[in-house]
Amino acid sequence: xxxxxxxxxxxxxxxxxxxxxxxxxxxxxxxxxxxxxxxxxxxxxxxxxxxxxxxxxxxxxxxxxxxxxxxxxxxxxxxxxxxxxxxxxxxxxxxxxxxxxxxxxxxxxxxxxxxxxxxx
Amino acid sequence: xxxxxxxxxxxxxxxxxxxxxxxxxxxxxxxxxxxxxxxxxxxxxxxxxxxxxxxxxxxxxxxxxxxxxxxxxxxxxxxxxxxxxxxxxxxxxxxxxxxxxxxxxxxxxxxxxxxxxxxxxxxxxxxxxxxxxxxxxxxxxxxxxxxxxxxxxxxxxxxxxxxxxxxxxxxxxxxxxxxxxxxxxxxxxxxxxxxxxxxxxxxxxxxxxxxxxxxxxxxxxxxxxxxxxx
Numbered sequence: 001x002x003x004x005x006x007x008x009x010x011x012x013x014x015x016x017x018x019x020x021x022x023x024x025x026x027x028x029x030x031x032x033x034x035x036x037x038x039x040x041x042x043x044x045x046x047x048x049x050x051x052x053x054x055x056x057x058x059x060x061x062x063x064x065x066x067x068x069x070x071x072x073x074x075x076x077x078x079x080x081x082x083x084x085x086x087x088x089x090x091x092x093x094x095x096x097x098x099x100x101x102x103x104x105x106x107x108x109x110x111x112x113x114x115x116x117x118x119x120x
Numbered sequence: 121x122x123x124x125x126x127x128x129x130x131x132x133x134x135x136x137x138x139x140x141x142x143x144x145x146x147x148x149x150x151x152x153x154x155x156x157x158x159x160x161x162x163x164x165x166x167x168x169x170x171x172x173x174x175x176x177x178x179x180x181x182x183x184x185x186x187x188x189x190x191x192x193x194x195x196x197x198x199x200x201x202x203x204x205x206x207x208x209x210x211x212x213x214x215x216x217x218x219x220x221x222x223x224x225x226x227x228x229x230x231x232x233x234x235x236x237x238x239x240x241x242x243x244x245x246x247x248x249x250x251x252x253x254x255x256x257x258x259x260x261x262x263x264x265x266x267x268x269x270x271x272x273x274x275x276x277x278x279x280x281x282x283x284x285x286x287x288x289x290x291x292x293x294x295x296x297x298x299x300x301x302x303x304x305x306x307x308x309x310x311x312x313x314x315x316x317x318x319x320x321x322x323x324x325x326x327x328x329x330x331x332x333x334x335x336x337x338x339x340x341x342x343x344x345x346x347x348x349x350x
Contacts, residue, residue: 015223015294017225017228018228021228066181066182066185067177069181069221071221071270
């Protein structure tokens with residue numbers, strides 16, 4: 001089994017009224033250091049497959065077709081092997097991240113800040 | 121001329137649209153459930169407002185995959201008139217029949233009040249009975265009516281005269297270039313956030329929406345009358 005974690009956010013450069021409202025609220029509470037807030041969606045999918053390449057293709061199709069509207073939103077997702085009964089998995093070896101900007105799988109060391117918000 | 125008013129779970133302007141067709145032009149009109157797989161009897165398909173599928177995920181995102189939408193795409197390709205209002209507009213953008221997308225209102229508020237629109241293109245089947253540049257009074261009722269498209273698409277919309285309505289005065293939702301309604305390149309698919317079906321009688325506060333329905337009928341008759349004579 002593979003668990004996919006999908007993050008959908010409003011594209012950079014597209015107005016995010018919710019993010020702006022959250023930022024305004026944080027400022028009014030005294031958190032002046034917040035220079036930007038973006039609100040997005042978090043979606044968990046459990047996939048009945050152990051094939052990472054297949055999972056990546058399928059989740060990408062799900063994002064492009066339904067989970068994100070690529071006119072206004074970017075997405076990225078992580079694939080992670082869920083623990084098998086009786087077996088042990090090495091999570092570092094079985095985790096990958098994919099962003100909508102480029103379809104290339106990124107290594108598990110890639111931090112969020114390195115993920116480019118790509119154009120569609 | 122036969123009209124279909126699509127009904128999704130959560131549609132709530134379907135009855136208004138049905139009654140508007142009856143009241144303004146008296147043409148045959150049917151409710152068509154979202155599971156329908158044949159729209160061949162219909163000349164104009166109205167995608168009404170509401171909250172299809174509870175607006176889950178994004179407005180219109182799930183309705184766009186309802187079985188009837190395949191038929192709407194076919195009807196649009198065949199040149200039939202497809203008219204999306206409010207949530208119907210959102211569904212048509214999600215389905216790719218119209219460019220752009222509808223974002224949350226800039227103010228984060230659900231706005232429900234009359235607005236003044238300027239008719240920017242009266243050469244569509246939906247607006248032929250308005251004067252170019254005429255201002256009309258039509259109500260809005262939406263929380264996600266902030267039309268967005270990228271700069272390149274906006275230039276294309278302008279070049280092809282696809283911007284059909286703009287808000288005049290205050291822009292109620294922050295839409296790009298004050299856009300309230302756009303059509304496809306062929307002009308047979310129109311989407312707009314304001315509700316002309318709610319403005320078909322003075323008792324409703326405005327009857328400026330009537331001419332959208334009379335325009336549709338007149339255009340259809342002109343095209344089909346000419347075809348029959350030819």
